[in-house]
Amino acid sequence: MAVARVNPTRMELTRLKGRLKTATRGHKLLKDKSDEMIRQFMALIKRNLALRMEVEEALHSVLGSFMLAKAVSSPTDIEEAIAVPGKRVKIKSGSKNVMSVEVPSFLVDASEKGETFPYGFASVTGELDGCIGEMGELLPKLIELAEVEKTCNMLADEIEKNRRRVNALEFVMIPEFKETIKYITMKLDEAERANTIRLMKVKSMIENRK
Numbered sequence: 001m002a003v004a005r006v007n008p009t010r011m012e013l014t015r016l017k018g019r020l021k022t023a024t025r026g027h028k029l030l031k032d033k034s035d036e037m038i039r040q041f042m043a044l045i046k047r048n049l050a051l052r053m054e055v056e057e058a059l060h061s062v063l064g065s066f067m068l069a070k071a072v073s074s075p076t077d078i079e080e081a082i083a084v085p086g087k088r089v090k091i092k093s094g095s096k097n098v099m100s101v102e103v104p105s106f107l108v109d110a111s112e113k114g115e116t117f118p119y120g121f122a123s124v125t126g127e128l129d130g131c132i133g134e135m136g137e138l139l140p141k142l143i144e145l146a147e148v149e150k151t152c153n154m155l156a157d158e159i160e161k162n163r164r165r166v167n168a169l170e171f172v173m174i175p176e177f178k179e180t181i182k183y184i185t186m187k188l189d190e191a192e193r194a195n196t197i198r199l200m201k202v203k204s205m206i207e208n209r210k
Helices: 010-072 075-082 126-209
Strands: 090-098 101-109
Touching: 010 126, 090 126, 101 126
Parallel strands: none
Antiparallel strands: 090 101
16 A cells, blocks of 8 residues: 655644544545445335336236227227316425435325316226326325335435545555554654664763763
8 A cells, every 4th residue: 555745743743643543534525324224225226126117017907907998898988088187286396305306206286176077978988087096096095106216316326425535535545654653653653772782872972072
């Protein structure tokens, strides 16, 4: 490990020991943060997988109902039935903090009044009714899936950044501080021994003169 270019003085030694202490504490905090982020990330991944399977299964069912409705109803009747939405849904967007990462948050508000089926039941079949009803129930799950997937992506990026910081401290900065402290300590010890030998020689010369 390379030694930083510094003056081998006691002041520099004290300064480096302080920086080493700070870096060691920072490394521990970042490592703990990384472990907690990974724990939360894995929980979100499981939730994302469960949601995706649920949504894909529901979409498959909706598509089957819609294809059946197209088979037994005329295209004109279906187009007229779904041309005008019966209910409006508000989606409130915001953000929340997950391990110092601002991730999106969505809230579906379906409290507005309206008809779920804004058409006459005589013109279409029950398959289309089921299709529209299932899609209305599926919307909150779709929004939640989008929120969870985006959160997973943002957490994955932050985990990677945090991992690079931890590695930089663990394998570069902390070893460099330790090597530099060892180098300065060795130089100071050499200087102290040299001073001791010099004093002993001076003392010997003074005694010889006497």
